[in-house]
Amino acid sequence: MEKLWGGRFEGKSEAWIDAFGASIPFDHQLAQQDITGSLAHVKMLAKTGILTETEAEQIIFGLNSIKDKLAAGILTFTIENEDIHLNIEKHLHDEIGPVAGKLHTGRSRNDQVATDMHLYLKETVQEVIKKIQLFRQVLLQKAEENIDTIMPGYTHLQHAQPISFAHHMMAYYGMLTRDQERFNESLKRIDISPLGCAALAGTTFPIDRAYSAELLGFSSIYENSLDGVSDRDFILEFLSDSSILMMHLSRLCEEIILWCSYEFQFIELTDTFSTGSSIMPQKKNPDMAELIRGKSGRVYGNLFSLLTVLKGLPLAYNKDLQEDKEGMFDTSHTILTSLDIMAGMIESMTLNKDIMENATEKDFSNATELADYLANKGLPFRQAHEIVGKLVLECTKKGIYLQDISLEEYQEITPLIEADIYQTLASKTAIERRHSFGGTGFDQVKAAIERGKATLKEEHQKSVTK
Numbered sequence: 001m002e003k004l005w006g007g008r009f010e011g012k013s014e015a016w017i018d019a020f021g022a023s024i025p026f027d028h029q030l031a032q033q034d035i036t037g038s039l040a041h042v043k044m045l046a047k048t049g050i051l052t053e054t055e056a057e058q059i060i061f062g063l064n065s066i067k068d069k070l071a072a073g074i075l076t077f078t079i080e081n082e083d084i085h086l087n088i089e090k091h092l093h094d095e096i097g098p099v100a101g102k103l104h105t106g107r108s109r110n111d112q113v114a115t116d117m118h119l120y121l122k123e124t125v126q127e128v129i130k131k132i133q134l135f136r137q138v139l140l141q142k143a144e145e146n147i148d149t150i151m152p153g154y155t156h157l158q159h160a161q162p163i164s165f166a167h168h169m170m171a172y173y174g175m176l177t178r179d180q181e182r183f184n185e186s187l188k189r190i191d192i193s194p195l196g197c198a199a200l201a202g203t204t205f206p207i208d209r210a211y212s213a214e215l216l217g218f219s220s221i222y223e224n225s226l227d228g229v230s231d232r233d234f235i236l237e238f239l240s241d242s243s244i245l246m247m248h249l250s251r252l253c254e255e256i257i258l259w260c261s262y263e264f265q266f267i268e269l270t271d272t273f274s275t276g277s278s279i280m281p282q283k284k285n286p287d288m289a290e291l292i293r294g295k296s297g298r299v300y301g302n303l304f305s306l307l308t309v310l311k312g313l314p315l316a317y318n319k320d321l322q323e324d325k326e327g328m329f330d331t332s333h334t335i336l337t338s339l340d341i342m343a344g345m346i347e348s349m350t351l352n353k354d355i356m357e358n359a360t361e362k363d364f365s366n367a368t369e370l371a372d373y374l375a376n377k378g379l380p381f382r383q384a385h386e387i388v389g390k391l392v393l394e395c396t397k398k399g400i401y402l403q404d405i406s407l408e409e410y411q412e413i414t415p416l417i418e419a420d421i422y423q424t425l426a427s428k429t430a431i432e433r434r435h436s437f438g439g440t441g442f443d444q445v446k447a448a449i450e451r452g453k454a455t456l457k458e459e460h461q462k463s464v465t466k
């Protein structure tokens with residue numbers, strides 16, 4: 001097959017070399033964006049008089065015909081045509097003949113592919129933002145349903161202090177809110193048009209870059225043509241934001257996996273998000289949570305892969321930049337699916353509330369309460385800390401807990417301890433008393449949930465008015 005760029009060459013490449021250099025096996029995912037970019041470009045060429053209205057109408061007709069075939073799933077691509085741009089151009093030539101060759105006036109594949117990726121990521125990030133919002137809504141709802149649900153809070157994966165389960169969910173709500181903010185902010189760097197930068201130096205044709213950017217819905221254009229075709233910062237930022245998002249999802253998945261275990265039994269996932277064993281009939285494995293935890297690694301890998309590709313590249317375009325797409329596509333698909341799964345998994349999981357609360361009664365997570373109690377009675381906190389530490393040691397040796405110590409024994413240690421100590425040591429009391437802003441106190445958690453609701457409502461109203 002004759003190459004569209006083959007005028008300079010006498011020899012023909014071999015098929016296996018073509019296959020190695022071709023990007024169409026993955027950049028076919030940019031077909032819609034490539035057609036959209038071409039439609040804007042040809043309209044600009046007509047507006048500036050570079051093409052006649054008749055020529056532009058023919059090209060627009062052909063591109064729309066290709067667009068219809070793409071939507072119908074009957075558009076085919078070949079490795080011989082290397083990439084999505086040359087494949088679309090070949091289809092256009094088949095549709096309308098030689099006038100198709102005029103479409104590429106005033107542009108290069110270098111600015112064409114950059115435009116496609118800006119369009120792709122703009123659409124993708126907007127979808128990611130919507131899915132994060134939905135997941136935050138699920139976290140908020142789960143929290144509101146479980147304000148009074150008590151569980152152990154952990155540090156070092158050891159029982160630390162009792163907390164509200166809602167407080168735990170709201171911690172992830174906060175993480176996801178920051179994730180959404182990062183993706184929102186990244187749109188500023190994505191929403192820029194490189195179309196018209198051409199190969200690297202611009203073009204001699206009297207193009208109107210601002211007009212084509214307006215047609216494509218971009219808010220601005222690259223001011224430097226070299227930068228326009230070389231920049232992949234916007235993809236790096238997307239991969240970085242996605243890596244942080246996946247890290248947050250992975251942390252929650254790790255806890256879900258622990259909570260599902262026989263040792264915890266805090267929650268149970270529905271069958272939709274679980275699988276069984278081929279040999280052990282009793283198993284119910286949290287495979288979806290494990291997969292998301294595992295897939296965080298591939299998203300990290302995509303980020304480091306592109307960083308490595310870019311770190312030694314001179315300006316402007318180099319074939320290395322063909323390696324910017326697969327990781328971008330893979331990360332897009334991974335995070336969008338992961339967010340859907342996470343929302344469904346959290347929304348449908350069952351909490352074993354009694355087991356969670358009992359776990360705070362058969363431990364020493366109330367030790368700080370006793371130390372605070374003594375400090376409030378006037379004892380220096382460090383002295384109180386030492387007394388309670390020794391008590392915990394003694395209880396551990398005897399196989400009892402702080403609430404099992406008699407009042408007489410307590411008063412032998414210090415007369416500061418009175419009968420109200422047992423109420424103080426109760427898990428519910430421990431949570432209620434943590435009323436500092438942002439703490440796990442039930443009233444504080446309710447207030448945090450109300451703030452979350454107001455934030456989501458405001459975000460929704462803004463999206464409606466756009």
